[in-house]
Amino acid sequence: MTENTPPVCNYEDSDYQQSFWETGGRAYEDAAEEIALKHLLPAGGKNLLELGAGAGRNTSRYAGFESITLVDYSLTQLQQAVNRLGRSERYRYVAADIYRLPLGERLFDAATMIRTLHHMKDAPLALAKVQACLQPGAVFILEYANKLNLKAMLRYALKRQTWNPYSLEPVEFAELNFDFHPQAIRNWLQQTGFRLERQLTVSHFRVGFLKRLFPARFLAALDSVASLTGDWWQLTPSVFTRSIVENKADGLVDALFHCPACRTPLQDTPPELICSGCGKRYPVIDGIYDFRAG
Ligand SMILES: C[S@@+](CC[C@H](N)C(=O)[O-])C[C@H]1O[C@@H](n2cnc3c(N)ncnc32)[C@H](O)[C@@H]1O
Numbered sequence: 001m002t003e004n005t006p007p008v009c010n011y012e013d014s015d016y017q018q019s020f021w022e023t024g025g026r027a028y029e030d031a032a033e034e035i036a037l038k039h040l041l042p043a044g045g046k047n048l049l050e051l052g053a054g055a056g057r058n059t060s061r062y063a064g065f066e067s068i069t070l071v072d073y074s075l076t077q078l079q080q081a082v083n084r085l086g087r088s089e090r091y092r093y094v095a096a097d098i099y100r101l102p103l104g105e106r107l108f109d110a111a112t113m114i115r116t117l118h119h120m121k122d123a124p125l126a127l128a129k130v131q132a133c134l135q136p137g138a139v140f141i142l143e144y145a146n147k148l149n150l151k152a153m154l155r156y157a158l159k160r161q162t163w164n165p166y167s168l169e170p171v172e173f174a175e176l177n178f179d180f181h182p183q184a185i186r187n188w189l190q191q192t193g194f195r196l197e198r199q200l201t202v203s204h205f206r207v208g209f210l211k212r213l214f215p216a217r218f219l220a221a222l223d224s225v226a227s228l229t230g231d232w233w234q235l236t237p238s239v240f241t242r243s244i245v246e247n248k249a250d251g252l253v254d255a256l257f258h259c260p261a262c263r264t265p266l267q268d269t270p271p272e273l274i275c276s277g278c279g280k281r282y283p284v285i286d287g288i289y290d291f292r293a294g
Contacts (some may be wrong), residue, residue: 011054031216033143034220036143039224041064041141046065047066047110051098052115055077056080056085071103073098095290098130099122099126100291102259102266104257108134111130111134117144118177120178121178131192138245139242144239146235146237150236169184182239196242197244198230198242202227262275281293
């Protein structure tokens with residue numbers, strides 16, 4: 001019964017957090033994203049699901065939530081998140097593929113997916129998998145990379161770029177790295193049972209000389225003002241959206257873990273979870289549930 005799912009972009013052993021965020025000159029983008037999350041996230045809630053959590057860069061920004069489940073395919077990214085956030089009842093670390101989530105239905109009242117959809121070859125499938133884990137009325141904050149950004153439009157007009165920023169299909173600009181058209185994202189959100197409430201454009205000033213000239217916090221404050229036009233037009237490289245899960249058929253909140261291969265509910269029995277349906281075994285390594293096997 002194992003599904004054939006699209007390939008995963010591999011971050012195992014990557015120094016992404018260090019090289020991209022900590023020493024990569026991205027203080028402005030980080031500050032702008034922090035402000036966007038503040039605008040979009042509810043003040044509090046119970047169970048938040050963070051998809052593609054990486055090294056946990058954003059996790060401490062979900063301070064109002066009682067419990068946070070960090071999902072990422074890379075064990076080494078999650079190990080960095082454990083080092084950053086520590087082990088506590090509040091955090092659950094899960095190594096799993098978003099296309100094959102080992103989680104029950106209706107478990108979460110909020111979810112975020114930041115800088116992760118751009119690795120999804122089948123974005124609508126990924127969105128449908130996320131939607132299944134959420135309660136009716138849950139909030140979903142999605143960030144996506146926008147192909148219809150000013151730079152791409154200009155380059156296309158000057159014939160410096162062959163792909164068309166105006167067409168709805170995603171562009172794969174590097175292997176398993178996709179930019180999306182805002183209208184395609186809106187269509188997929190609607191088709192997968194989300195009601196789009198708000199769009200914020202982010203990273204208006206992602207230009208080298210501006211970042212060198214002005215302090216990151218100043219640019220991020222300007223960005224947050226410009227982002228308020230996000231419901232009218234989206235011309236920035238990054239767009240944040242807030243959607244609400246539409247009503248679903250009645251059903252009980254499911255067991256926390258399910259076998260990603262056969263969907264049998266799993267008992268939470270560290271150091272190993274064994275599926276009574278198909279016999280697959282899932283280890284818990286240094287506090288991280290590892291559901292990638294099989
Ligand atoms: C660019 S990083 C972003 C990390 C974090 N959200 C941030 O903004 O700092 C993308 C993350 O998505 C994870 N990822 C990519 N494809 C995935 C998949 N199919 N399932 C789970 N995680 C995935 C990668 O392992 C990586 O940690």
